[in-house]
Amino acid sequence: xxxxxxxxxxxxxxxxxxxxxxxxxxxxxxxxxxxxxxxxxxxxxxxxxxxxxxxxxxxxxxxxxxxxxxxxxxxxxxxxxxxxxxxxxxxxxxxxxxxxxxxxxxxxxxxxxxxxxxxxxxxxxxxxxxxxxxxxxxxxxxxxxxxxxxxxxxxxxxxxxxxxxxxxxxxxxxxxxxxxxxxxxxxxxxxxxxxxxxxxxxxxxxxxxxxxxxxxxxxxxxxxxxxxxxxxxxxxxxxxxxxxxxxxxxxxxxxxxxxxxxxxxxxxxxxxxxxxxxxxxxxxxxxxxxxxxxxxxxxxxxxxxxxxxxxxxxxxxxxxxxxxxxxxxxxxxxxxxxxxxxxxxxxxxxxxxxxxxxxxxxxxxxxxxxxxxxxxx
Ligand code: V47
Numbered sequence: 001x002x003x004x005x006x007x008x009x010x011x012x013x014x015x016x017x018x019x020x021x022x023x024x025x026x027x028x029x030x031x032x033x034x035x036x037x038x039x040x041x042x043x044x045x046x047x048x049x050x051x052x053x054x055x056x057x058x059x060x061x062x063x064x065x066x067x068x069x070x071x072x073x074x075x076x077x078x079x080x081x082x083x084x085x086x087x088x089x090x091x092x093x094x095x096x097x098x099x100x101x102x103x104x105x106x107x108x109x110x111x112x113x114x115x116x117x118x119x120x121x122x123x124x125x126x127x128x129x130x131x132x133x134x135x136x137x138x139x140x141x142x143x144x145x146x147x148x149x150x151x152x153x154x155x156x157x158x159x160x161x162x163x164x165x166x167x168x169x170x171x172x173x174x175x176x177x178x179x180x181x182x183x184x185x186x187x188x189x190x191x192x193x194x195x196x197x198x199x200x201x202x203x204x205x206x207x208x209x210x211x212x213x214x215x216x217x218x219x220x221x222x223x224x225x226x227x228x229x230x231x232x233x234x235x236x237x238x239x240x241x242x243x244x245x246x247x248x249x250x251x252x253x254x255x256x257x258x259x260x261x262x263x264x265x266x267x268x269x270x271x272x273x274x275x276x277x278x279x280x281x282x283x284x285x286x287x288x289x290x291x292x293x294x295x296x297x298x299x300x301x302x303x304x305x306x307x308x309x310x311x312x313x314x315x316x317x318x319x320x321x322x323x324x325x326x327x328x329x330x331x332x333x334x335x336x337x338x339x340x341x342x343x344x345x346x347x348x349x350x351x352x353x354x355x356x357x358x359x360x361x362x363x364x365x366x367x368x369x370x371x372x373x374x375x376x377x
Contacts, residue, residue, distance in 0.1 A: 041307035067113030131169020175214030207244025220266030256325025279307025
């Protein structure tokens, strides 16, 4: 078989043909000019999402940082007895909910450590109390790794656990915990936690139950291009089966305060190349997010021309990246996020978690209603 070239890959993209593992690997060859790759990804991005660039008004809640696992890339986790260790009580969680609603947030993104002294009910109850107090706040909560931990705690099936959480008020699931699926890498950076099969079983079941989920890839540590492309193709395969992924978020590794602090963080060029390759390989996932917290504002803005169509949100109270050395601000105002998008020549569109247009009351912007569904065009 002939080795793919940028020309043969461009032809495939133009003909709407699916790219292969070999194509993905070829696009990682530094000989392939980044600008040309970006332009190709941009065509696909505009084919799917037009000129829109989405953002949302959201907040993060990390109810505890105490974690049974010791993933070498994580600066957020803590031991129970470490002075840094914490676990929030119901009142603290509700205060965060109230703050979110007052700021007009449509979404709360909830993830944290796996606290060995907290029972399953602690996690379910947290969703329940927030949902009862603030029913309009969409709870995008718990990664597949947490669901896998709940399986261990309760011996219940994934389906039964997701049923409990949905009844309590779970609205969708974030894409974390995916890291790199290939065991050559996964066994070195997070050997004890949910493996690729566990992660996919949770997302498959969530999709079967009608829950939308996101997916991620943590890159720029010990993995090679092969592991990244393999990772993306595994996500594409589940999406073919279920269609339940909304958004893919490539996550650039931040080394500070982690067990991999000797590794340099990926360059902006690698970030943009990975963004573009993700857009091209994940032909069946509608949205690609440039998560500004981790990319930095300049690269996230540039990524809107390299395949990305979403910047995530205003993001209050993010800890996972800031503990690992992210120098981005703690939150962006709506005005700044809209200006960043407009400067990139895109149309800023506020969305809710499930991609409906958000319409705000001009006199009191904390008041909003969900409008039309923003289907990929
Ligand atoms: O799974 C942890 C990553 C993830 C580091 O679904 C790190 O909308 C880089 O998944 N350097 C959690 N990455 C965050 C996440 C996410 C973020 C934004 C939006 C969404 C979404 C999901 O963060 C973890 C891990 O892959 N991570 N430590 C670090 N030092």
